Amino acid sequence: MAYSDKVIDHYNNPRNVGSFDKSDADVGTGIVGAPECGDVMKLQLRINPDSRVIEDARFKTFGCGSAIASSSYVTELVKGKHIDEAMTIKNTVIVSELNLPPVKIHCSVLAEDAIKAAIGDWKKHHEDGEPAAAEQRKAQEG
Amino acid sequence: MPKLPIYMDNHATTPVDQRVLEAMLPYFSEKFGNAASRNHSFGWEAEEAVDRARGQIAQLIKAKSKEIIFTSGATESDNLAIKGVVEFYKEKGDHIVTCVTEHKAVLDSCRALERAGKATVTYLPVDKYGMVDPDAVRKAITDRTVLVTIMYANNEVGTIHPVAEIGRIARERGAVFHCDAVQAAGKIPVDVDRDHIDLLSISAHKIYGPKGVGALYVRSKGPRVRITPQMDGGGHERGMRSGTLNVTGIVGLGKACEVAASEMAEENRRLLDLRDKLQAGIFERLDEVSLNGHPTERLPGNLNVSFAYVEGESLLMGLHDIAVSSGSACTSATLEPSYVIRALGVSDELAHSSIRFGLGRFNTEAEVDFVTDRVTHEVKRLREMSPLYEMARDGIDLKSVQWKAE
Numbered sequence: 206m207a208y209s210d211k212v213i214d215h216y217n218n219p220r221n222v223g224s225f226d227k228s229d230a231d232v233g234t235g236i237v238g239a240p241e242c243g244d245v246m247k248l249q250l251r252i253n254p255d256s257r258v259i260e261d262a263r264f265k266t267f268g269c270g271s272a273i274a275s276s277s278y279v280t281e282l283v284k285g286k287h288i289d290e291a292m293t294i295k296n297t298v299i300v301s302e303l304n305l306p307p308v309k310i311h312c313s314v315l316a317e318d319a320i321k322a323a324i325g326d327w328k329k330h331h332e333d334g335e336p337a338a339a340e341q342r343k344a345q346e347g
Numbered sequence: 348m349p350k351l352p353i354y355m356d357n358h359a360t361t362p363v364d365q366r367v368l369e370a371m372l373p374y375f376s377e378k379f380g381n382a383a384s385r386n387h388s389f390g391w392e393a394e395e396a397v398d399r400a401r402g403q404i405a406q407l408i409k410a411k412s413k414e415i416i417f418t419s420g421a422t423e424s425d426n427l428a429i430k431g432v433v434e435f436y437k438e439k440g441d442h443i444v445t446c447v448t449e450h451k452a453v454l455d456s457c458r459a460l461e462r463a464g465k466a467t468v469t470y471l472p473v474d475k476y477g478m479v480d481p482d483a484v485r486k487a488i489t490d491r492t493v494l495v496t497i498m499y500a501n502n503e504v505g506t507i508h509p510v511a512e513i514g515r516i517a518r519e520r521g522a523v524f525h526c527d528a529v530q531a532a533g534k535i536p537v538d539v540d541r542d543h544i545d546l547l548s549i550s551a552h553k554i555y556g557p558k559g560v561g562a563l564y565v566r567s568k569g570p571r572v573r574i575t576p577q578m579d580g581g582g583h584e585r586g587m588r589s590g591t592l593n594v595t596g597i598v599g600l601g602k603a604c605e606v607a608a609s610e611m612a613e614e615n616r617r618l619l620d621l622r623d624k625l626q627a628g629i630f631e632r633l634d635e636v637s638l639n640g641h642p643t644e645r646l647p648g649n650l651n652v653s654f655a656y657v658e659g660e661s662l663l664m665g666l667h668d669i670a671v672s673s674g675s676a677c678t679s680a681t682l683e684p685s686y687v688i689r690a691l692g693v694s695d696e697l698a699h700s701s702i703r704f705g706l707g708r709f710n711t712e713a714e715v716d717f718v719t720d721r722v723t724h725e726v727k728r729l730r731e732m733s734p735l736y737e738m739a740r741d742g743i744d745l746k747s748v749q750w751k752a753e
Contacts, residue, residue, distance in 0.1 A: 243696075
């Protein structure tokens with residue numbers, strides 16, 4: 206099975222590989238997949254707490270070329286987007302951008318899940334989890 | 348630098364040796380006769396060529412010429428042997444003993460017989476090196492056992508089974524012993540008498556012959572083994588396999604066996620040196636790599652390695668100018684990795700990380716050096732991209748993590 210040019214490009218020149226500090230309150234971390242299934246994606250988003258815009262993204266992926274390409278593409282896709290908009294990203298966008306064949310659709314599903322997991326993690330700190338930082342900021346503003 | 352791409356997947360198939368090709372060429376349009384035509388020189392010429400090939404094959408496995416039956420390949424040989432024995436000896440019993448790491452042609456033939464209610468099958472496990480315990484074979488054989496079918500050497504991890512001992516046990520218990528020797532015949536010394544083999548499958552394209560031709564050895568004496576034919580027709584091959592003989596292919600198979608037999612000792616030393624160099628190079632330059640297969644009782648050209656924290660298919664993609672294969676089956680709907688590697692007790696994660704290098708007659712030392720460099724480079728690059736490698740370096744036990752799979 207031949208890979209599409211875009212998958213090969215992302216595989217050879219992956220965008221935004223790396224890690225942010227997981228304990229940074231502005232960073233949301235999503236880890237999806239399982240090693241025994243042959244796919245694990247870690248997606249990290251740096252989200253501005255005031256504008257709720259994704260300012261930066263990093264990924265690391267254990268998986269086939271299509272899984273690496275899907276996560277690499279997602280880091281580009283989400284940057285500059287409001288988290289509400291990022292939450293609406295569907296795997297089909299990834300499938301058509303990378304020309305993924307049917308057997309590789311699970312890679313795009315995993316990448317979509319990674320976005321949701323990362324934003325969900327960030328929300329835990331900023332909404333229901335640790336409101337301290339946000340409240341402190343409000344107090345300062347007020 | 349060696350010429351690219353490099354072919355290092357010789358367990359899958361091999362190129363036709365120039366000497367084999369030259370032997371075959373006259374039989375396409377010049378000496379095109381039907382070996383079954385008994386009344387003219389065209390037929391005699393073809394029959395002579397087929398008989399010569401029978402002799403060349405017999406010599407390689409220490410059999411007699413008349414014990415060689417030509418087929419379309421090892422898949423047909425395996426089907427004919429297994430289904431043919433079960434059908435012929437159905438009055439005697441219906442039990443088969445085989446093992447979990449056999450080739451699909453063997454496993455699926457057994458499963459087809461099970462589904463049809465024609466046989467019950469015992470699938471023996473293998474040890475961590477992929478080897479069957481002869482004692483387990485002894486214990487599995489019952490009064491109903493008609494067939495023991497165990498391969499000579501495994502196609503993925505290269506492990507060579509204790510075939511002579513298994514054959515002796517089957518003989519003692521009166522069961523027919525079939526051996527799929529696709530990866531072994533022509534590579535390591537095979538002797539049907541020493542190994543107590545009753546039926547043996549061979550394929551031409553694994554030993555520098557053409558695709559689409561193979562053979563089945565059928566023991567004629569001590570004891571005489573019988574099989575029920577699986578194809579009806581003109582009664583060729585002593586009634587065991589009907590169909591006009593593929594004369595060119597058979598000439599190629601014969602020549603391939605002759606070349607393999609005459610060069611085996613020297614070629615094995617060369618291959619072993621290359622393989623050991625590749626193995627040492629990889630193990631010296633990378634940490635967290637593990638060998639799949641037996642450390643010593645292994646085919647000389649085989650090297651199967653798991654590169655922890657790197658998924659096999661992505662590694663293959665990085666090695667795009669090198670033809671090797673992976674135990675990861677990320678393209679299949681099941682996402683399940685190689686059943687052979689898993690049978691060794693290797694975790695699914697490491698099975699997904701396995702790569703099989705298959706060295707052969709035309710690989711060179713320069714190629715081995717190039718492959719060592721490229722593999723090392725790519726594994727390091729992919730590990731930098733791997734969340735698992737990062738977690739392991741941070742001291743996280745990957746087994747303790749609650750993974751959120753799809």
